[in-house]
Amino acid sequence: MPHTPDLPVARTIAELRQTVSGWKRQGFTVGFVPTMGALHEGHQTLVREAGLRADRVVASVFVNPTQFAAHEDLGAYPRQEARDAELLAGAGCALMYAPAVEEMYPADATTTISVGAPAEGLEGAFRPQMFGGVALVVAKLLNQVQPHVAVFGEKDFQQLIVVRRLVRDLDIPVEIVGSPTIRDGHGLALSSRNAYLSAEQLEVARRLNGVLAEAGAKASAGGALPAIESEAATALLEVGFSHVDYVAVRRAEDLGEFAGGTVDGPARVLAAAWLGKTRLIDNMAI
Ligand code: PAF
Numbered sequence: 001m002p003h004t005p006d007l008p009v010a011r012t013i014a015e016l017r018q019t020v021s022g023w024k025r026q027g028f029t030v031g032f033v034p035t036m037g038a039l040h041e042g043h044q045t046l047v048r049e050a051g052l053r054a055d056r057v058v059a060s061v062f063v064n065p066t067q068f069a070a071h072e073d074l075g076a077y078p079r080q081e082a083r084d085a086e087l088l089a090g091a092g093c094a095l096m097y098a099p100a101v102e103e104m105y106p107a108d109a110t111t112t113i114s115v116g117a118p119a120e121g122l123e124g125a126f127r128p129q130m131f132g133g134v135a136l137v138v139a140k141l142l143n144q145v146q147p148h149v150a151v152f153g154e155k156d157f158q159q160l161i162v163v164r165r166l167v168r169d170l171d172i173p174v175e176i177v178g179s180p181t182i183r184d185g186h187g188l189a190l191s192s193r194n195a196y197l198s199a200e201q202l203e204v205a206r207r208l209n210g211v212l213a214e215a216g217a218k219a220s221a222g223g224a225l226p227a228i229e230s231e232a233a234t235a236l237l238e239v240g241f242s243h244v245d246y247v248a249v250r251r252a253e254d255l256g257e258f259a260g261g262t263v264d265g266p267a268r269v270l271a272a273a274w275l276g277k278t279r280l281i282d283n284m285a286i
Contacts, residue, residue, distance in 0.1 A: 007089040009096045013144050016097050020058065020145060023094075028055035032147035032174075034138060037061040038078035038192035039087045042153060042182040047091035049179045050151045058145050059088050060097040062104060067133030078195055097145065104140065113139055118165045118254060122270060123158050123281070126245045134159055135166050142172050149175040155182075155189050157268060157283040161255055181282075183209065189282045201275040204240035208273065208282050211235045212247070216269045216286040219249045225261050236273050245272040245279070252285065 010016040020030055031054030033046045043059075050057045061084050068074035081098060088096055112132060119131035142150060152160045160178045167176055181189045187209035188194065188202075197205055215232035219225060232247040250257060252266040263286060270283035 007085045007093065007096050009085065009098055011099060012103055013099070016058070016095070016099075016144055019095050020056075020147075023056045029149070030054055030145065030147040031057040032141070032145045032150040033057065033059040033093075034141050034150070034152070035059055035061055035084075036063045036077065036192070037084045038080060038195065039084045040190050040192065042155065042190035044087055044091035045182050046151045046153055046179050047088060047093050049177065050149065051092040053149045053151075053175075053177065054147070056094045057092060058095045058097055058147065059093045060099075060141055060145070061088075062097075062099055062137070062141075064104075064133055064137040065101060066105070066136055067130045069127065069129045072127075073193075078192055097141075104137070112136060113166070115162050115166055115169075117256075118158070118161045122246060122248060122250070122255060123272065126272060131159070131162050135162060138163055139166060139170060139172065142167070142174055147174055149177055151177045151179050153182075154178050154180050154283070155191065156281070157270060158255055181284075189280075191280065193278055193280065196278040197275060201278070204275055205280055207239040208236065208241075208271065208280060209284070211239065212269050212271055212282055212284055215247060215249065216267075216284060219263045219267060219269065220286045222262055225249045225258060225263070232269075232271070236271070240275075241273040242276055243274040245274070247271040249286065 023030060031050030033050050035043050047057055047059055063077050065074055085096055113135040115131055115135050124131055152163055164176050183189055186206035188206045211232050215228050218228045229247045233244040236244050249267055249269050252268045267286040268283055269286055272281045
């Protein structure tokens with residue numbers, strides 16, 4: 001198995017628990033960053049954020065099959081464990097947890113988790129299997145690691161909302177921290193899926209955040225949301241996106257719709273759009 005000697009790697013729940021319980025016996029607090037690998041600067045920021053809030057940081061690298069639909073990119077999802085270990089070590093991570101699929105999901109496992117409203121609509125409408133899979137693996141990872149604090153990127157904003165609800169509803173004793181999206185010099189949100197983009201597609205991708213910022217500005221000026229959302233979707237097609245799943249302005253707290261059709265409280269603009277076979281998401285506060 002490839003790994004960097006500098007960063008300890010736990011492959012089983014037992015190995016993970018041995019290390020983490022050792023830390024706890026020494027009085028250390030534990031931070032946790034769940035990832036699917038193919039790490040970049042955005043993940044390193046999450047690890048550093050966890051390191052500011054806890055004495056020891058565990059990061060999991062697990063490409064979770066239950067959150068991918070059959071037609072999605074599970075098989076093609078980039079895997080680069082040795083480099084991931086280097087990046088984690090560089091950001092101050094103390095342990096990489098990289099279980100095999102069989103360790104995470106015994107063949108006779110039958111439990112599922114449905115989070116309800118926060119997981120419906122937006123990503124939930126276009127990737128119906130995703131948040132059930134995310135909720136299941138995040139609940140399992142939090143039970144396996146038992147951290148004091150866990151850090152999630154705001155890049156997957158709906159995921160963050162779903163995880164907050166999951167943890168509250170299941171009384172999982174962990175503090176969930178959202179960490180702001182890291183962007184390249186052109187404002188493109190860093191994502192493992194950016195690796196799929198051609199040079200031309202990258203130029204188009206870099207327009208996404210500008211279109212969202214403009215929609216956000218119009219929304220905060222009191223514009224009618226349905227018109228703002230459909231204009232932004234048209235603008236994305238005009239700059240070269242192949243297809244737009246959604247552009248939506250929602251309540252920041254729970255991603256519910258604004259009943260009056262205009263923004264009247266903390267809001268978030270969110271979008272998902274395709275460049276060829278690559279699906280990009282982004283969001284920002286309004
Ligand atoms: O955001 C991700 O990378 C994944 O959805 C997560 C939280 C690691 C669960 O598989």
